[in-house]
Amino acid sequence: MIASAFDVKVGPDYWWVILIKAVILVLFLATAAAYGTYAERKVAARIQLRIGPNRVGPMGLLQPAADGIKLLFKENVAPGGRDRLLYLVGPALAAAAAILAYAAIPLNGVSTVNGYQLHWDIAHVNVGLLYILAVTSLGIYAIFLGGWAANSKYSLLGALRSSAQLVSYEMAVAFALMGAVILAGSLNLEDIVNAQHHAWFIVLQPIGALLYFTGALAETNRAPFDLPEAETELVGGYHTEYSGMRFGFYFVGEYINMVTVSSIAVTLFLGGWLPILPFLDFIPGVLWFLGKVFGLVFVMMWIRWTFPRLRYDRLMNLGWKVMLPLGLLNIVITGAVVAIRAATA
Amino acid sequence: MIRELVKGLAFTLKQMARKPITMQWPEEQRPAPTRHRGRHILHRYDNGMERCIGCELCSAACPVGCIYVEPAENDPAHPVSPGERYAVRYEINLMRCIYCGYCAEACPTEAITMGPRYELADYRRERLIATKEDLLEAWPNFAQAQRENPLGAGADQRGAAEHAPGVSPRLAWEEHDALIDREAQPPLHPGAGGIMPHPPTVAEPPHQVRR
Numbered sequence: 001m002i003a004s005a006f007d008v009k010v011g012p013d014y015w016w017v018i019l020i021k022a023v024i025l026v027l028f029l030a031t032a033a034a035y036g037t038y039a040e041r042k043v044a045a046r047i048q049l050r051i052g053p054n055r056v057g058p059m060g061l062l063q064p065a066a067d068g069i070k071l072l073f074k075e076n077v078a079p080g081g082r083d084r085l086l087y088l089v090g091p092a093l094a095a096a097a098a099i100l101a102y103a104a105i106p107l108n109g110v111s112t113v114n115g116y117q118l119h120w121d122i123a124h125v126n127v128g129l130l131y132i133l134a135v136t137s138l139g140i141y142a143i144f145l146g147g148w149a150a151n152s153k154y155s156l157l158g159a160l161r162s163s164a165q166l167v168s169y170e171m172a173v174a175f176a177l178m179g180a181v182i183l184a185g186s187l188n189l190e191d192i193v194n195a196q197h198h199a200w201f202i203v204l205q206p207i208g209a210l211l212y213f214t215g216a217l218a219e220t221n222r223a224p225f226d227l228p229e230a231e232t233e234l235v236g237g238y239h240t241e242y243s244g245m246r247f248g249f250y251f252v253g254e255y256i257n258m259v260t261v262s263s264i265a266v267t268l269f270l271g272g273w274l275p276i277l278p279f280l281d282f283i284p285g286v287l288w289f290l291g292k293v294f295g296l297v298f299v300m301m302w303i304r305w306t307f308p309r310l311r312y313d314r315l316m317n318l319g320w321k322v323m324l325p326l327g328l329l330n331i332v333i334t335g336a337v338v339a340i341r342a343a344t345a
Numbered sequence: 346m347i348r349e350l351v352k353g354l355a356f357t358l359k360q361m362a363r364k365p366i367t368m369q370w371p372e373e374q375r376p377a378p379t380r381h382r383g384r385h386i387l388h389r390y391d392n393g394m395e396r397c398i399g400c401e402l403c404s405a406a407c408p409v410g411c412i413y414v415e416p417a418e419n420d421p422a423h424p425v426s427p428g429e430r431y432a433v434r435y436e437i438n439l440m441r442c443i444y445c446g447y448c449a450e451a452c453p454t455e456a457i458t459m460g461p462r463y464e465l466a467d468y469r470r471e472r473l474i475a476t477k478e479d480l481l482e483a484w485p486n487f488a489q490a491q492r493e494n495p496l497g498a499g500a501d502q503r504g505a506a507e508h509a510p511g512v513s514p515r516l517a518w519e520e521h522d523a524l525i526d527r528e529a530q531p532p533l534h535p536g537a538g539g540i541m542p543h544p545p546t547v548a549e550p551p552h553q554v555r556r
Contacts, residue, residue: 046361051369306357307350 033255034064074244081151090146094253097138104128108285150241158237162228168319169218175327176211180268193272200271209269216261223304262296382459387481396456398428406451411441435477
């Protein structure tokens with residue numbers, strides 16, 4: 001069937017084109033998450049003057065495979081009083097929400113294949129950013145359902161903290177992104193990148209970029225905002241009662257989420273697939289995009305191994321009293337400047 | 346606030362550029378400190394005679410009773426040690442030993458000292474009874490020479506060939522362990538193998554209780 005489809009036409013909207021793109025993306029994200037754990041351990045080790053994993057394979061490069069096999073073969077210990085359905089939905093949703101958001105992110109500009117326009121995102125929707133915000137919010141359900149269904153006090157406390165934290169920062173993140181949307185005049189991520197040809201939005205929107213990145217750290221439960229996990233107080237928080245591959249899905253979800261939020265940050269503020277200087281455009285846009293994304297992922301790891309965890313009240317203060325007003329102010333100023341320029345032009 | 350955050354990030358980035366201080370044990374090994382109290386060594390005089398005169402003071406001083414000495418009269422024609430007696434058997438139960446060094450302090454002839462060897466884990470109890478052959482140095486001042494050679498710091502029981510610089514103490518120890526394994530003997534004396542043949546009773550206090 002696919003062969004006959006090849007004979008007909010190469011077009012962007014055929015179901016098998018989308019399927020291939022989706023499969024490649026899921027494989028890519030799974031690999032990125034696996035090696036994200038490896039990179040995290042190496043970065044942490046080097047910051048602490050250690051060597052990090054170096055026993056499995058050359059330079060320890062097969063460590064993620066060993067970890068994956070270990071997780072698969074581990075016994076899935078589950079608490080007796082759990083909610084059976086929700087207990088399984090939690091980890092599945094954690095990984096799914098992180099992968100789903102990636103559907104609307106373009107990895108490159110439009111390519112022309114056989115005279116047809118091929119978009120480098122899976123779902124070329126005009127409200128791409130809205131879709132991403134909606135889907136990433138689902139990650140809260142993964143954490144909350146997991147914490148609730150396990151029927152354990154640590155899980156529940158972790159989940160409660162987490163939902164409060166994620167809901168607060170959701171607002172700040174959305175506001176931080178709006179500045180870029182106002183400048184681009186579109187919610188489609190491809191259009192937003194194309195609007196950055198003259199200047200990346202991090203130049204025009206430094207506060208927005210900083211707010212988004214800070215909020216993204218909180219949204220992905222990364223240090224210094226990793227209170228839902230808070231292993232010193234909550235024995236692991238929402239995933240206390242998970243083991244084996246069910247825990248693995250939360251873990252993979254966290255690392256895919258890192259890639260996803262970094263990709264959103266790159267798309268909105270760092271010019272997506274655009275090169276730093278115009279004459280460097282002989283390097284494929286995908287490489288530019290991925291380079292920027294993994295650069296940001298590194299920064300997230302770097303931050304994790306530098307700063308201690310925030311106290312809970314300060315986390316809330318930062319979210320509601322600093323980031324939210326700053327985000328609103330940013331929208332007002334950006335909107336005013338855009339309106340004035342439109343009126344005078 | 347921003348300045349402090351940047352300062353912290355700059356510090357960790359600088360740390361990343363530094364060389365890791367991890368030592369890749371067991372491939373790499375740090376030489377033991379000079380006064381390290383590892384497994385014991387039985388020494389010789391410069392003429393090759395054994396220092397141990399079989400007085401059993403080490404055994405008496407031992408707080409856990411892990412040293413077993415069986416003395417014998419020296420043959421005047423072929424003396425093993427300069428004194429009247431010498432130790433036919435000298436065994437230390439390394440599972441019991443607490444590496445306190447009291448035996449070395451009690452020794453009147455400085456025959457026994459604490460050595461640099463510290464990798465003493467094993468799968469078999471029999472192999473953790475150090476015999477006289479294990480403990481006695483191969484030639485006079487051998488242990489001292491080994492201490493000065495940082496790479497051979499632990500090879501207290503090797504012959505001249507192993508004294509060559511660059512020898513890994515671990516290799517020497519492994520060879521040594523293989524040797525003991527071949528000659529594995531059944532436990533010979535009370536307490537050997539960590540198992541008491543007769544559990545002590547109140548009326549009959551255990552062997553060598555320190556008073």
